[in-house]
Amino acid sequence: MNPDAAALWRGPRWTLALMLAGLGTLGPFSIDTYLPAFDGIARTLDATPLQMQQTLSAYLFGFAAMNLFHGALADSFGRRPVVIAGLALFTIASVGCALAPTIGWMIAFRAMQGMSAGAGMIVSRAIIRDMFPPADAQRVMSQVTIYFGVAPAVAPIVGGFLFVYADWHIIFWFLAGVGALLLVLNTRLLPETLHATQVQPFNARNLLRGYVQLGGNLRFFAMCLASGVPFNGMFIYVLSAPAWLGGHLKLAPTEFFWFFCLTIGGIMAGAWLSGRAAGHVHPRKQIRRGLNLMVLATVINVALNALFAPQWWWALPPVALFAFGWALMVPVVTIKVLDMAPDRRGMASSLWAFVGSVFNGLVAGVISPLVMHSPLLLALTSAGFLVIGLVSWHWVKNRVP
Numbered sequence: 001m002n003p004d005a006a007a008l009w010r011g012p013r014w015t016l017a018l019m020l021a022g023l024g025t026l027g028p029f030s031i032d033t034y035l036p037a038f039d040g041i042a043r044t045l046d047a048t049p050l051q052m053q054q055t056l057s058a059y060l061f062g063f064a065a066m067n068l069f070h071g072a073l074a075d076s077f078g079r080r081p082v083v084i085a086g087l088a089l090f091t092i093a094s095v096g097c098a099l100a101p102t103i104g105w106m107i108a109f110r111a112m113q114g115m116s117a118g119a120g121m122i123v124s125r126a127i128i129r130d131m132f133p134p135a136d137a138q139r140v141m142s143q144v145t146i147y148f149g150v151a152p153a154v155a156p157i158v159g160g161f162l163f164v165y166a167d168w169h170i171i172f173w174f175l176a177g178v179g180a181l182l183l184v185l186n187t188r189l190l191p192e193t194l195h196a197t198q199v200q201p202f203n204a205r206n207l208l209r210g211y212v213q214l215g216g217n218l219r220f221f222a223m224c225l226a227s228g229v230p231f232n233g234m235f236i237y238v239l240s241a242p243a244w245l246g247g248h249l250k251l252a253p254t255e256f257f258w259f260f261c262l263t264i265g266g267i268m269a270g271a272w273l274s275g276r277a278a279g280h281v282h283p284r285k286q287i288r289r290g291l292n293l294m295v296l297a298t299v300i301n302v303a304l305n306a307l308f309a310p311q312w313w314w315a316l317p318p319v320a321l322f323a324f325g326w327a328l329m330v331p332v333v334t335i336k337v338l339d340m341a342p343d344r345r346g347m348a349s350s351l352w353a354f355v356g357s358v359f360n361g362l363v364a365g366v367i368s369p370l371v372m373h374s375p376l377l378l379a380l381t382s383a384g385f386l387v388i389g390l391v392s393w394h395w396v397k398n399r400v401p
Contacts (some may be wrong), residue, residue, distance in 0.1 A: 086119025290329025
């Protein structure tokens with residue numbers, strides 16, 4: 001924690017948390033906003049379904065690749081310059097997407113969006129730990145988690161509304177406006193939270209040493225898996241929403257909001273309870289409670305899909321309960337990940353996000369298209385992601401402070 005933190009932000013804590021939440025959610029929000037406009041973009045740019053899928057994969061893999069570097073740059077040059085540069089580049093890329101004349105240009109600008117959008121998410125986590133002691137950091141992280149989890153669910157609703165009442169170009173103009181607004185706010189208000197004593201030299205040898213130390217640390221890697229991979233147990237349903245909700249559950253597009261409302265409600269409730277428990281419930285106990293709820297939701301989900309034909313009234317609540325459990329435990333795990341490298345919190349945040357982003361990219365580009373045709377396969381795949389998180393946590397829980 002920065003010893004001068006109290007002097008850096010004199011306003012209410014919730015205002016800083018809100019600004020950091022905006023930074024943290026820009027990346028996941030931008031992933032899904034344009035999904036409802038896939039067909040419209042394809043018709044305008046004469047693109048095949050495979051090429052449209054590449055616009056999503058380009059974003060996700062660009063996002064994952066640059067995640068490795070945003071935090072390391074923030075450890076050397078400061079949090080503020082990296083955030084501002086990332087927001088400026090994201091705004092330019094969004095304008096490029098809106099004006100893209102061909103699918104090739106669209107793919108290129110989506111990759112540019114992904115490479116820049118992660119800066120706010122990565123650096124905002126480091127800023128939280130710079131500014132707050134552990135219990136308070138958990139509370140703020142819980143507030144940010146609410147928005148981070150809500151963003152992928154709300155994004156298609158916003159994008160669908162803009163597409164229906166305008167056209168797909170407006171979606172990217174909207175994202176450019178969001179990027180520009182965050183750029184202005186952070187340029188005016190965001191303090192530099194990296195203390196002078198924690199600045200890392202920016203040279204290849206020092207960076208390589210940091211990556212080797214963290215990347216080769218099995219405890220750190222297990223903590224990343226414990227928090228990042230289970231998220232995909234919920235995320236795969238968001239990515240598969242058209243096939244799952246419309247095809248299997250027979251919901252009309254106007255009824256999709258039930259799924260998103262329940263999932264958002266689960267995330268908000270879990271993150272709120274996590275913040276309330278900070279400083280009162282032992283972190284390991286809180287993580288265990290979250291994982292237990294996710295296990296319960298998964299068992300119910302798999303059993304119902306194995307025994308019955310899918311019905312919306314029983315298919316949606318298990319996913320919402322899973323989201324609740326994830327949001328309850330992930331703020332605690334995130335703080336633990338950052339504290340495993342107190343002198344390189346930016347790099348730790350980068351590597352943590354990189355692991356999660358790689359899995360997100362695989363889920364979006366490979367796994368979701370393979371399993372979305374079967375509700376049972378969707379449930380089993382979600383269970384598989386949770387098993388990875390459970391095994392990782394049970395291996396590492398007694399190996400970290």
